[in-house]
Amino acid sequence: MTRIAFILLCHKDVDAVVAQARGLAASGDAVAVHLDARAPAADWARLRAGLDGQPGVALVERRQRCGWGGWSLVAATIAALRLALERFPDATHFYLLSGDCMAIKSAEHAHALLAAEDADWIESVDFFESGWIKTGIVEERLTRWHLFNERDRKKLFYASLDLQRRLHIRRRLPDDIRPMIGSQWWCLRRSTVEAVLAFLTARADVRRLFRWSWIPDETLFQTLVRHLVPGEEIRSRSLTFLTFTDYGMPATFHDDHYGLLLGQDALFARKISPNATRLRPRLADLWTSGRRDFPQGGDGRQLHRFLTGRGRIGQRFGRRAWEEGGTIGAGRELMLVVAHKRELAKRLVGSIKHHTSMAALDYLFDEEDCPLPDLGGLERGLEKRGRHRRALLRVLYEVLGVERMVICVDPGRLELIRDLSGDRATVRLLEIEAALDDQQLRRHAMRTGLAGESESGLDLLIPTLRQHLEAEIRNLREAGFAGHYRLVAGAPTEDNSRALQAFLDVPAELAGDIARTPHLFDD
Structure with a gap:
């Protein structure tokens, strides 16, 4: 029987996280929650009070101060995985989510999909040859030492990178490891999670490689799953639907995206706007709805580009907001x-x-x-x-x-x-x-x-x-x-x-x- 343990990484909007965790656990699944240690103490207290005694929910007590692009996100994920392995021994799959994710299918649909194939769902393509990285540094993510976070200490990040270039300092990659890359959001079988964590414990050189790399949440699991699991047991795509804006940032979904999201061949979507006041309750009800008759909506990424190319937040056949004649609108x-x-x-x-x-x-x-x-x-x-x-x-x-x-x-x-x-x-x-x-x-x-x-x-x-x-x-x-x-x-x-x-x-x-x-x- 399929039971999912969700690994929920969050850093804000605690009330929404409480509702999210309760909703996911209501189907009989489990949730391990990691709240960013940067969050105010009041948020942590409210999270604990909101989920206290909730069956199927566990909180990571030793939390990480998370920074985008750094090892801390991987460390938070690993901490939540270890907790979930211990607290939910009957969990068959481990699904990584953020507080911005919401279900776009029912639990019954998700369980049936995971039970149908004995496989891991993780995007995993060649790091050097796939062209997956569109902007910024590429091979230097792995071949240089990244001691500073680019978001928090930009000058030191680039000064360190430039110094290593001038001194020809390059990190040597382990001979038996083929680096891979892909979306951070994956769903892995229990045996795969156990194998990855055991491998990290045994191989200090691999831990060191990713510990000092840049954006390791897009490379560590993607590399080690491909290294440890036969290729025929890997489905190289994420079950979480997301797309990007023309600025290279994750797109945010709004009230008028409900039909688009339900039609995607995925179980969850990211990122749902906190201001999508009509969309969020509709999606919240889906997970426990028992529904199985979901439409097929085609390639959501192409459709999203088509819609947003014609107006804000998917307003079909509309122009961009600033091309709308420069008016607030008659009658307002x-x-x-x-x-x-x-x-x-x-x-x-x-x-x-x-x-x-x-x-x-x-x-x-x-x-x-x-x-x-x-x-x-x-x-x-x-x-x-x-x-x-x-x-x-x-x-x-x-x-x-x-x-x-x-x-x-x-x-x-x-x-x-x-x-x-x-x-x-x-x-x-x-x-x-x-x-x-x-x-x-x-x-x-x-x-x-x-x-x-x-x-x-x-x-x-x-x-x-x-x-x-x-x-x-x-x-x-x-x-x-x-x-x-x-x-x-x-x-x-x-x-x-x-x-x-x-x-x-x-x-x-x-x-x-x-x-x-x-x-x-x-x-």
């Missing part, structure tokens, strides 16, 4: 909160979110760390957001499923405000009028880089800065935008309530509640 409402006092504007936006169902965001065009959902890459970096600002907003409306949105804008962004106000969407503007004292001007200067890294000489800058900010407000008012309202610190609540009512287009009582937000104008 965009409300701009404009204020130099950013803390005040954020406080107001928070109150709007509390009292209404509107989508409300902070300074997404002015602050890098403004929290945004996954938008297929459009949200990454202020430069990209500013380059495709109307497209960014249109996608936000679609992803959030709203027709009305509030965002904060710095008064100095007059060109941005003009651009947005010229859209076919209905755009209204709320200026928050509140005096800035000298200390607030100092903070503004430090935040915007006017003062450099020191406050030295800042007092001389304050009068000029005050004049500059006053000029920005004056220019904003003289621009003559339609639907321009003011919220004034110290004004009667009734006046501010009327301004909010017109700006937000909400009932007077609701606008009054927002106007009476405690400490709204406090410094």
Whole structure:
């Protein structure tokens, strides 16, 4: 009888991992969970509490601090494998997953597929001749010593690589080992896992080879399975469906990919967007559904390239988001909160979110760390957001499923405000009028880089800065935008309530509640 022990590697979104582990174990299968040791202690405590006493679930206690491309990911995998071998003696197969993976078939379908063939499912092709690596270093992944992680210590990584090249330092590969490469995500039989771990214990030279190589999670198991298992017992492909964007990054699947995913000849898919609020529950139900009638959808990678070549997140026959005519969309409402006092504007936006169902965001065009959902890459970096600002907003409306949105804008962004106000969407503007004292001007200067890294000489800058900010407000008012309202610190609540009512287009009582937000104008 087939029983799968899932090796689940995760580093964030603990609540989703708890649900994922419980869902996989609900079919009678098992799960060994490794949480990245970099995760906050509170996440580890929440994971343990969420899975405490859960049958078929075990947690790796001695966790690794995981870094992409390094040995730590392999070490985490091996630790979880050893735990699963010990805790689940009846497990027949070991399936490696990440917290971003979700089932696209039922447990019955998966068990039947694995029982039908006595084989290991792991992509394993020749490291040097296959052309599997598309970018970056190739043979030097194995033939140089990689003492530093490229993601964390880029300068040292490349300095070390360059030094080894100049000194002609090359690592010698074991004579009896033929390096292979392939996807990290595999499903191996129990006997194969036991053989691989025993081989690693016996061969210090092989451990050393992969311990100091680059991205060993794509080479170690792929090499050793091919070395230890007869070729006819290896199916050289992954049972986890994934594809890559034209940037070379793993593609993220969204709500409109359900049909595409179910049609793939795979058991799981990676990566499912955390914001795919309709897709995730549909896939979560699949594993225990007992369903066996799955469609055949062709080559998902080619289909995904076809769809995304015609628009964002698989919108068939649609153009790319920034080619859509540069419009937010007629019939939508965009409300701009404009204020130099950013803390005040954020406080107001928070109150709007509390009292209404509107989508409300902070300074997404002015602050890098403004929290945004996954938008297929459009949200990454202020430069990209500013380059495709109307497209960014249109996608936000679609992803959030709203027709009305509030965002904060710095008064100095007059060109941005003009651009947005010229859209076919209905755009209204709320200026928050509140005096800035000298200390607030100092903070503004430090935040915007006017003062450099020191406050030295800042007092001389304050009068000029005050004049500059006053000029920005004056220019904003003289621009003559339609639907321009003011919220004034110290004004009667009734006046501010009327301004909010017109700006937000909400009932007077609701606008009054927002106007009476405690400490709204406090410094």
